[in-house]
Amino acid sequence: MAQPTIAIIGAGQAGFQVAASLRDLHYNARVVIVGDEPHAPYQRPPLSKGYLLGEVDDSQVTLRPAAFYAQHQIELIIGKRAVAIDRTRRKVGLEDDSVIEYDHLVLATGARNRPLPVPGADLQNVFFLRTLDEANRLRERMSDAKTAVVIGAGFIGLEFAASAAKTGMEVTVLDVADRPMARALSKTMSAVFAREHEKAGVNLVFNTQVMRLLGENGRVTGVETVDGRVMPADLVVIGIGVIPNVELAATCDLPVENGIVVDRFLQTSDPHISAIGDVAAHENPYAHGTRVRLESVQNAADQARCVAHRIAGQPAAYSALPWFWSNQGNLKLQMTGLPTSGCEEVLRGDPNGTVCSVFLFRDDKLVCVETLNRPADHMLGRRLLTNRVVLTPQQAGDLNCDLKALLPKPAAAAAPGS
Ligand SMILES: Cc1cc2nc3c(=O)[nH]c(=O)nc-3n(C[C@H](O)[C@H](O)[C@H](O)COP(=O)(O)OP(=O)(O)OC[C@H]3O[C@@H](n4cnc5c(N)ncnc54)[C@H](O)[C@@H]3O)c2cc1C
Incomplete structure (x- = not known):
């Protein structure tokens, strides 16, 4: 056959x-x-x-x-x-x-890439960042650019911003939302990221929209917002989703x-x-x-x-727990589970530093765990969610509460010969 x-x-x-x-x-x-x-x-x-x-x-x-x-x-x-x-x-x-x-x-x-429907979006030195070819073109331009404007404070925009700031570039990130990664991240964790990006020298501008990209001789020179601000740019990165x-x-x-x-x-x-x-x-x-x-x-x-x-003849419904990571400079974000709007946000750790977690509850049920530079909490979050462990928001927020102890005990190994 x-x-x-x-x-x-x-x-x-x-x-x-x-x-x-x-x-x-x-x-x-x-x-x-x-x-x-x-x-x-x-x-x-x-x-x-x-x-x-x-x-x-x-x-x-x-x-x-x-x-x-x-x-x-x-x-x-x-x-x-x-x-x-x-x-x-x-x-x-x-x-x-x-x-x-x-x-x-x-x-x-x-x-x-979702295109940006404004005049000037087709100017030279306006980049997207999804494919290897796009990354190569952007990398080449980064070598001599001094100022960058990023349109969209999502994961990719902020990852680029953190990388560009590391090279000494002056970086501004614009977004129509009122905080970074607003569609995916809790307000608590968003606030930590906003503060840390600003500390690293990234200029964040929220609640604004781009009116047009400005250019000279076919090359981008800046971004004008609907409220009349102009931000100079040797290069622009558009990261407004897909x-x-x-x-x-x-x-x-x-x-x-x-x-x-x-x-x-x-x-x-x-x-x-x-x-x-x-x-x-x-x-x-x-x-x-x-x-x-x-x-x-x-x-x-x-x-x-x-x-x-x-x-291959072994059908099973798809049931994997979602998880994701995003590295933005020294900030390693990991997320597991899926948040919905209106979740209760419970902070575990010190929000003034760069090591903490946020546990998200809906109807008193854990639905998502976000961690910053805390990989052990991420792995624990995955185990809590896959095992559908019942824990309270109070337990999640209490650093003295050993969350690991809430996990189901592994079945005792069968005695030899039993
Ligand atoms: C810059 C960047 C950073 C990311 N960082 C992270 C991260 O840190 N963590 C994380 O979890 N995820 C990250 N992601 C997301 C992750 O990479 C994607 O979710 C993943 O690549 C999706 O895989 P995919 O195969 O579904 O789609 P893709 O990787 O997009 O592959 C689809 C391919 O199909 C091709 N194609 C489309 N139509 C046709 C056609 N008609 N004929 C032939 N070929 C076609 C496309 O050109 C493309 O090459 C990142 C994504 C980007 C762009």
Whole structure:
């Protein structure tokens, strides 16, 4: 019998991991990854951190060396875009008119930068930071820029700001919100980050919007806000979020709603097509019954493993606990669980320093733990959440309370011969 073909669209974190996991599971199939970027799969997290500072090089960003794909018989087609899916005949068409027939198709198309719809956004030295090519262009410009304006105080904007400030650049970060990482982080932790970024020399400007980018001879020279302020800039970084790459799915009539809609098994409405990673709108058990789209390495890798197991005949609903990290200069933020609006915020530790945690409760139930430079609390938070340990906000805030003691005791090892 002919081998089945598993086609994976998107050569990012999620696409790579499905292929690697299928091989780990010794699944006997033709495995093809198609990616439109001109690079073998690489990691994005270093791009806004060590890579910009030259602390991490290309070989450390690549997920696996070229030999890996040959050794594992994974066909890697890079620099080509998939443009159409024929669900009836189970075929994917690529932009060069080549066609891949599939038995199962995995959509791991990720997300793209949300554009900034203001005049001047197309000037030279205005950058986004999602791909390796974008990071390379930005890094080159950073070598002689003296002032930078970052539009968007989200994770990527602030990671860049911290890196740029380290090089001695004068950095201003603007946001329409009233605090950093407002969509994802508690007010308590946000306040700590605002203070520490300012201490590191980053100028934070909130509750404002960009009216236009100013330029001379085609190059950006500054940013003007709606309230009339002008901030000079040798370079501008736009980090105002992403748009999921759903078009391929939408054009073949798969349901799409802020991402490609998948069920608990990460399957689309077509049993021969799955969607994973940044592009997948999935029902997450930690999302309080709602459908979410998560943008994290953990989510991309764990969803890929989940789908690989299903393809290999070991189906299970996706149930991994979400977690995430963001390194902003010397500030190592880790988050686990998923917060919702209106959570009670309980601080554990000293908010005036750079080592503390915030435990978030909804209806007296722990739903999220944010830690700053406190990896042990992060790991503990993960165990508390996966074990659904009942703890009170008072216990969480009390440094004398040993939270580890609340974890279920490991089952006693069976006595030999019993
Ligand atoms: C600068 C940066 C820093 C980050 N830092 C962190 C961090 O510190 N911690 C963390 O947990 N997460 C971080 N993330 C998020 C994390 O990298 C993403 O969640 C993860 O890469 C998602 O993987 P993915 O495979 O779903 O999507 P992607 O990595 O975006 O890969 C999707 C790929 O599919 C390609 N593609 C799209 N459409 C097509 C098509 N039609 N045909 C062929 N190819 C196509 C895209 O070009 C892309 O290469 C960061 C992201 C960025 C950009």
